[in-house]
Amino acid sequence: MADFSQILTTRPDLSDGDREWLHHLVADWQVIADLSFADLLLVMRRGDGRYVVAEQCRPSTVMTLRVDDVVGHEVDENLVEELDMVMASTKPVKSDHLTCVGRAQVCNVYTPVRREGRTLGVVVRQTNMATRESNGRYENESINAGKLLFQMIAREQFPYSNPVMSQRHVARVADGFILVTNEGIVRYASPNAISCFRRLGSLATMQGHYLSEIGTQLIHAKDPVPESLPLVLSGKAAVDSELDANRSAVSMRSLPLWDEMGRTGAIVLCRDVTEIRRREKELQTKDATISEIHHRVKNNLQAVSALLRLQARNTKSAEVKKELAEAQRRIQTIATVHEGLSQTADEIVDFDKVISKLLRMSVDLASMSDQNIHIGYVGRFGMMPAQDATPLSLVLTELITNAVEHGYEGRSEGSITVSVGRSGSNLNVVVEDDGSGLDSEESNGMARSSGSGLGTQIINTFVTNDFGGTVRWEPRHEGGTRVVLNIRLRAAQDYAQDYADDDALG
Structure with a gap:
């Protein structure tokens, strides 16, 4: 059709x-x-x-x-x-x-x-x-x-050439309407419109009175008044506004009426939006609380990271210093995820922005000052709940750190590619480097990781236990190492429709 x-x-x-x-x-x-x-x-x-x-x-x-x-x-x-x-x-x-x-x-x-x-x-x-x-x-x-x-x-007078519409819950005819004369006097008010003004605290008869005076009497001296409200109450322009009084809110919209000679009056639509505004305020309070919690968690994690850094500076053992630096990096990874969450009103984070920052940081920390290691991306992770974003970010930073420290030892430059394929809650990630190869990154059949091998344990634990997925280490055909992750995100089912199959690896 x-x-x-x-x-x-x-x-x-x-x-x-x-x-x-x-x-x-x-x-x-x-x-x-x-x-x-x-x-x-x-x-x-x-x-x-x-x-x-x-x-x-x-x-x-x-x-x-x-x-x-x-x-x-x-x-x-x-x-x-x-x-x-x-x-x-x-x-x-x-x-x-x-x-x-x-x-x-x-x-x-x-x-x-x-x-x-x-x-x-x-x-x-x-x-x-x-x-x-x-x-x-x-x-x-x-x-x-x-x-x-x-x-x-x-007469080319409708639709209005320059209507000003700002409210999300615009009044409809069935919600209530008022007919005003050219002077702004109420000629007729429907029962629902009268009820709207009763909730606002107006007990006076509306018919025969100026609508602007009725509305003005409801506003206290220090109450905020939208600039468009006088235009709506007078019916002089095609505009909408909102009147708040008596702990109630009414959304209004004026529709000027014209004939061949000029404006003859207006229709003012009214809608009681008190309950809608109450729920919106509750949601705003909840969102602000969640954002504040994430912000405080981020600050606390950064404080812990700073304490570890201070402890590392004061120790004389090179091995302890390195282990503390690894712990600091992992905590900083979690803090960065919470930083992304603190900037949104929900539990969702744009993982592509977060992970690009984290992986670049991992490369810089793991590489030597004279090394130039590039990291590139194919595909996208998309929006991701915090429940998945935090462990996945730890897994990926461990993989990148491992690749830089062991794959490019003694080399001045290199390239790492992170390829992503996502279909709903199913995620396929391939991390490839053109480093020294798998032999240099294995120890007793297990992939080597920085320090004591804790990095490898983190990768295997999160991928297999938390995500119910698999990790496969294999040689890269052109030289280097290829790590393949196949996982199922735990909290992403509600967001699966936002992602298309064309993001899958080809």
């Missing part, structure tokens, strides 16, 4: 500005459908002259006429004559007869979509006449407001 963007590509006569205007229209016309209690269709003419439904909008305030999508379908032949008439018009046109959609009797009203004096398409408002049998004031006020917005499409 064709979508809206694909249908627009069949109209090469449309400029980029025309396409953007149409996108703005369908992004914002839900409010017209909801106010009008009607389905909307955007109909456009194809290159062959036939009419096709480019987009549709179902109302959320009444049962829709159309269960199935009709986007991409050609328009019924009995509507073509009226569509031709509207395409040549600059004003809305009401059909002089009812049509049938399923079993419903439908009244069609058409408006041309105008921009810069040209007609880009037609919006068809389809009203189920069964919904007009018993309307009260709420329904009448809502329908009339929807008609005004609908008529603005033909």
Whole structure:
């Protein structure tokens, strides 16, 4: 089935500005459908002259006429004559007869979509006449407001050319709406809108009073006031804002109403977002606490690393000094992972950034001052939970340190490549060096590691016990050593969809 963007590509006569205007229209016309209690269709003419439904909008305030999508379908032949008439018009046109959609009797009203004096398409408002049998004031006020917005499409007044939208939870018609006059006086407020202001602490009657005064009376002297709030309360601009009072929060959005002479008033949509804001504050507090914990852990680890460094300086034993330096390096590895975690609001770290810094540090610490050893990467690790990131970083730094200390002994330069293939929680890592080869890195059939062999124990323990994986040491065909890790990340199942199979080794 064709979508809206694909249908627009069949109209090469449309400029980029025309396409953007149409996108703005369908992004914002839900409010017209909801106010009008009607389905909307955007109909456009194809290159062959036939009419096709480019987009549709179902109302959320009444049962829709159309269960199935009709986007991409050609328009019924009995509507073509009226569509031709509207395409040549600059004003809305009401059909002089009812049509049938399923079993419903439908009244069609058409408006041309105008921009810069040209007609880009037609919006068809389809009203189920069964919904007009018993309307009260709420329904009448809502329908009339929807008609005004609908008529603005033909005058190039809707969609708004410069709307200012900043809130994440924008109010909808069903949440509550207020109709204000050109002077900003409340002419009508729906029951839900009245309830919103009651929660804010307003007990006064809204109808007949300035909405700006009602809102201002709720704000205390030192309360922060968004710059956009006065524009919303007066209805003078297409903008949204939020009013906080009485430990409640209401998100509001103003929709100015225009006719041929100028602005006539506005619709102000209201939505009680008190519970949403409360939950957001709880999450912010939780995130800040987690980040602070990681930050403190990082600082404590760095303090331990500094103590080990101080101890190493004071010892006279070269062997003890080397062992302390190895312990310091491993603690610094864990601290670096926590540094990455302290900069995020969750338990996830961009492992590629963390490991590149750690491995470069491992190379610098293990190599001699006159050595130039390059390290490169193929593929990516991606985002990784802390539960996996910390042990994996220790494994990789041990492998790099081992390669530098034993593979490049007596050599001035070399190259190490880390290749990564990830598919969901399955991870394949290959570490290759062009050093002296496997013979120089083995002792009694086991891969040698720095110091007492603790590095090899760390690698084997984490890979086999923690990750349930395997480690394979083998000669590199071009000379050097190749280490292959096949592991399954323990905490990455929830993030598997973020990674594609094309990251796998080829």
